[in-house]
Amino acid sequence: MPLVPMRQILDEAAIGGYGVGAFNINNMEQIQAIMQAAQETKSPVIMQVSRGALKYANRLYLRRLVDAAVELNPDIPIALHLDHGNSFETCKDAIELGFTSVMMDGSLDEDGKTPNSYEKNVDVTRRVVEIAHPAGVTVEGELGCLGGIEDGHGAGIAVDDTEHLTDPDQAGDFVEKTGIDALAVAIGTSHGAYKSLRKDPKSGKMLPPALAMETIHAIHEKMPNCHMVMHGSSSVPKELVDLINQYGGDMPGTYGIPVDQIQDGIKHGVRKVNVDTDMRLAMTGAIRKYMNENPAKFDPRDYLVPARAAAAEMYKARMIAFGQAGHASDYAPKTLDDLKTLYGEPATA
Ligand code: G3H
Ligand code: 13P
Numbered sequence: 228m229p230l231v232p233m234r235q236i237l238d239e240a241a242i243g244g245y246g247v248g249a250f251n252i253n254n255m256e257q258i259q260a261i262m263q264a265a266q267e268t269k270s271p272v273i274m275q276v277s278r279g280a281l282k283y284a285n286r287l288y289l290r291r292l293v294d295a296a297v298e299l300n301p302d303i304p305i306a307l308h309l310d311h312g313n314s315f316e317t318c319k320d321a322i323e324l325g326f327t328s329v330m331m332d333g334s335l336d337e338d339g340k341t342p343n344s345y346e347k348n349v350d351v352t353r354r355v356v357e358i359a360h361p362a363g364v365t366v367e368g369e370l371g372c373l374g375g376i377e378d379g380h381g382a383g384i385a386v387d388d389t390e391h392l393t394d395p396d397q398a399g400d401f402v403e404k405t406g407i408d409a410l411a412v413a414i415g416t417s418h419g420a421y422k423s424l425r426k427d428p429k430s431g432k433m434l435p436p437a438l439a440m441e442t443i444h445a446i447h448e449k450m451p452n453c454h455m456v457m458h459g460s461s462s463v464p465k466e467l468v469d470l471i472n473q474y475g476g477d478m479p480g481t482y483g484i485p486v487d488q489i490q491d492g493i494k495h496g497v498r499k500v501n502v503d504t505d506m507r508l509a510m511t512g513a514i515r516k517y518m519n520e521n522p523a524k525f526d527p528r529d530y531l532v533p534a535r536a537a538a539a540e541m542y543k544a545r546m547i548a549f550g551q552a553g554h555a556s557d558y559a560p561k562t563l564d565d566l567k568t569l570y571g572e573p574a575t576a
């Protein structure tokens with residue numbers, strides 16, 4: 228089957244009441260690990276490519292690697308999504324390259340750092356929808372700004388900032404004016420491995436980041452058909468960080484999003500769950516361990532095999548926890564052409 232429009236994967240997730248992990252890819256091993264996990268759990272797949280990934284790997288290498296995944300896994304619906312597109316042109320380029328979904332992150336200016344005005348966000352997101360939907364391509368928009376910073380992307384907002392969270396009262400207006408298919412919400416999550424500054428005053432132990440789950444609940448109440456997206460949703464498992472630190476790493480003070488909070492989001496309309504950092508931790512831990520235990524080895528395949536296996540284990544755990552496991556063959560996959568008909572209808576909030 229060809230690449231599937233992400234909108235269908237999200238629509239089906241809403242029908243089934245589950246979430247779908249959106250996993251960042253930069254190389255062959257990550258794609259193979261995602262597909263292994265998807266095969267073993269029979270899960271639909273969303274792979275996403277950031278601007279950093281496009282720069283690192285070259286767009287054509289990534290596109291062709293994803294083609295290979297599609298050809299080798301005809302029984303698994305796969306969507307290819309642009310993560311954090313920073314401009315109309317970046318999104319247009321991805322659509323021309325055959326991505327079946329794009330994120331127009333109009334919450335920030337083109338520099339990927341300065342928060343945008345609401346009007347500018349609406350304008351650029353709407354313009355992307357205007358070229359994407361006639362091509363059958365899904366669009367994700369973002370309202371509010373995430374904390375943290377990743378590879379130069381992000382406003383550098385403190386992870387405990389509450390000023391830039393999504394306003395549930397504005398969300399309906401944003402979805403209606405832009406016509407987007409999925410809404411990324413800022414509820415206090417941030418990119419990377421350091422998502423919390425909170426400590427228990429008595430014990431000094433770190434506490435999970437304070438998430439505005441009530442924002443998700445309120446948006447779901449107002450717009451039960453709106454597919455929400457949770458960025459910054461790595462759980463940063465302690466055992467993966469411990470493994471890195473055990474073998475020469477130096478990552479003190481990490482903290483992630485507990486899986487049960489993501490599951491609460493999924494119960495209330497979150498359909499796409501973005502996870503990148505957990506893969507980085509899994510691969511790095513496995514490579515550090517292998518290098519440490521096998522100092523004479525120097526063939527990259529030797530350490531990439533355990534790194535790929537560790538990533539696959541992590542993906543499997545997320546696919547099961549988000550509920551997408553077992554749903555790969557629930558539906559007949561649609562094409563971008565099929566979606567063009569859907570978008571012929573007026574957008575509904
Ligand atoms: O947006 C955040 C993702 O983790 C992608 O990160 O820009 O370093 O590829 P990146
Ligand atoms: P993490 O850094 O929590 O994995 O988030 C990834 C993400 O949101 C990609 O858009």
Ligand code: ZN
Pocket residue numbers: 311418458459501
């Ligand atoms: Zn993100």
